Amino acid sequence: MWLQHQISIQAKTRGFHLIDNDITQQLPQLQNIDSGLLHLFLQHTSASLTINENADPTVRADLEQHFNTFVPENAPYYQHDYEGPDDMPAHIKSSILGCQLTIPISNGQLALGIWQGIYLCEHRNHAGSRRIIATIHGE
Amino acid sequence: MWLQHQISIQAKTRGFHLIDNDITQQLPQLQNIDSGLLHLFLQHTSASLTINENADPTVRADLEQHFNTFVPENAPYYQHDYEGPDDMPAHIKSSILGCQLTIPISNGQLALGIWQGIYLCEHRNHAGSRRIIATIHGE
């Protein structure tokens, strides 16, 4: 069984956001899979998908601070700056964190660890909604 | 053919470790796949999976030093520190390196390059064993 579905994530503020519910609510078909994989592909180059701690919001705040420090705005070597100081850092963060995830499906549910959640990492100051292509495959 | 299997990796010291043998010894079913994919999903947020050089142990030591330098302990902006100074850096390293890998299977074997090995990256000082969900799919 193959299923492909476009998921829309409402515009978020800059930072790291848990989106487990956005994903599972838009994919009720997960329940029909005993064993398989969910692939999530973000169709943008200035935001990211990652998996990290799902409980304490300070983890998400600290991730934002870390990436702002080690992928700085206004680096003297940036040539690509015409969309503002958050433009090029957003592209770099997107390649470091990645725009795609594959997650196992077991017994109708995502087989995430007990502390794992799915993050949308929004790297722009004023982004619109974000689009994810979800591909479910299994039996 | 779909197969899902939980792999347990014995507790490791902090650092980068080759785990090719742990993976292949616990997945004898790889031999039955002519063409397919192995997906490995680490169910933790303070360790990582990556692929890198499989021969010289100094590569693994240098990776540990690099990440300790560029994902420092005790950064002034960390709020999430109640499990100790290795806590928040472990989460950041996990998102940079990632918790999942997909590797092609060809003629019953992982189609790794000649210099490639699978690493478990343990970012905590005193971690327990780690759990990986392996999904094999192929024909």
Next chain:
Amino acid sequence: MWLQHQISIQAKTRGFHLIDNDITQQLPQLQNIDSGLLHLFLQHTSASLTINENADPTVRADLEQHFNTFVPENAPYYQHDYEGPDDMPAHIKSSILGCQLTIPISNGQLALGIWQGIYLCEHRNHAGSRRIIATIHGE
């Protein structure tokens, strides 16, 4: 339907390079897939695959500058340096960016976002050609 194919990418200069055409020209079978996934696996440990902006070449130049700054050559803690100063940084960049990508296939085409392109990131000064194992699976 499973298809596995070895793609060869001609030697590139050090830096970030768009390879969409290399991929799609060597994989005409993509056209036969209504819904599926393409997995790309680079069999090397000193180059990477990532997805980023496909239009402005300054994005690729800035990525190269950023990684050269934050994964420096000649760091005092490197032990693995016998292939030259670009050796160990290449391994580190490879783990940060990753050596593998999964991309959805929809209606015979890669379902990339309008601004997304596939990059080969060459981290060595004098590399040869690079080998990618492409696995197509779909219906």
